[in-house]
Amino acid sequence: MPLKESPLDPARALQDVVVPAGEPWLGRIAKGQFFRIVDLEGNQAVDTLFFDAEDPTERYDAALTIRGQGNVYLTTGTALRSTENRVLLTIVADTCGRHDTLGGACSRESNTVRYGQHTKDMHACRDSFLKAVAHAGLPLGKREINCNINFFMNVPVTPEGKLTFEDGVSAGGKYVEMRAERDVLCLISNCPQLNNPCNAYNPTPVRLLVWAAGAA
Amino acid sequence: MTATSIPADRALFEELIPGGGMWSRAIRRHQTLRVVDLEGGANVGLLLYNRDLLLERYNMPDTLKAQHTAFLTKGRALYSDMGRILCSIPEDTCGWHDTICGHGDAAATTARYGEKTYQQHRNELQRNAHDDFLIELGKWGLGKQDLVPNVNLFSKVTADLDGTLRFHEGASRAGSFVDLRAEMNVLVVLNTCPHPLDPSPRYAPKPVRLVLWRSDPPAADDVCRTSRPENARGFLNTERYFV
Secondary structure, eight states: OOOBOOOOOGGGOSEEEEEOTTOEEEEEEOTTOEEEEEESSSSOOEEEEEEESSOTTSBBOHHHHHHHHTBSSBOTTOEEEBTTSOEEEEEEEESSOOBBSSSOOOOHHHHHHHTOGGGTTSOOHHHHHHHHHHHHTSSOOGGGOOSOEEETOOOOBOTTOBBOOOSOSOOTTEEEEEEESSOEEEEEEEOOOOSOGGGTTOOOOEEEEEEOTTOO | OOSSOOOGGGEEEEEEEOTTOEEEEEEOTTEEEEEEESSSOOOEEEEEEETTOTTSBBOHHHHHHHHTBSEEOTTOEEEBTTSOEEEEEEEESSOOEEOSSOOOOHHHHHHHHOOOOHHHHGGGOOOOHHHHHHHHHHTTTOOGGGOOOOEEETOEEEEOTTOBEEEETTOSOTTOEEEEEESSOEEEEEEOOOOTTOOOSSOOOOOEEEEEEEOOOOOTTOHHHHSOHHHHHHHHHHHHHTO
16 A cells, blocks of 8 residues: 655644544535544544535435446545535545445444444444534435545455454554645544444544645 | 246236347336347346335446455355345346446447438448437436436456456357346336347347246345345345335
């Protein structure tokens, strides 16, 4: 997996926030701005959705994104495409090397299928997404929360068609950076999943940074 | 029941869908929709919704991660976004149905095949999956916001070790079929437009036959229920919904 570093200096970022595990984050990234997600402690799943800021009903489309590049994994060079097949953002740097967009976000309902009824009351990403959009005053709801990106998650698909959540390929300090190609909204759930070995059963905080257009 | 025959007293109706065609219909819990690839090489874009609450719909990631698979075949289930099973697949003679590639739109279809409008070609016009989905979804009060990554029946796409997608031509032979057994009251929305990665330079979508038949509820030893512990729990969630 080829890795690519970014020249951008965190000291010059316009925004620099830490999102604790289990919390959502909703932010706006203007066209041309750079957006970095840092996996502070390693192997944290950052469940992420993007929307066109002018018309949020146009949203990230996992199938168009992987078909557009002919590859199931996201990394440097990947164009993150919308439901209208327009590019919302481009990944411009990636020190992790591979990100998933097939595994989706955890929910309390799907947890009961994957792990059993005893997990039905555990905090989950789709609840974070719903809470965030319910408070946002945007024309978004459950219909728009479908297939997301799992930054830093390693979900390999084998040539035989097997799909598994493997130990992460990420580590503390690894990051992925995107350039917004349109004004976009970003909705993150910093995943609270406690039943999956891919994060060593230990969800951790992530850092988000935004730089001005033309910064790199 | 054999893999190929449906008893005459159980068949409810059948219908031929031409290549490029579209169809939607509510089917009742424990009815089975058999989709038959008549000529080989068909593609059927498929979406499922809970007929009683259309907000609940097929979810690709939940389907894949529950069953540790990137494709569908016999013994697997199509999950909703609420931890329930919309349809299961008790029988399948094709072996691989694509879940990850989505569908083509007008721009992609024109770019690949050129334009073929109604004005010039009447009902031989060239259709695309995106618009076919939107037309049928519209009849149920659904629209773009409800259009999610779909299944492509009869199409096989694999990922190489580095993730590169590979379309397998001729993966479905003439006469192959898949049974979709409704585990809830479901709205089925489908079309027969080409798979978006089909490299054929010619627009020649294939017809399919749909046969709706009265099947039995899944038994305790049903192949879909027992194929994975996750599916046993998915069936339980679904059966609780109807208590």
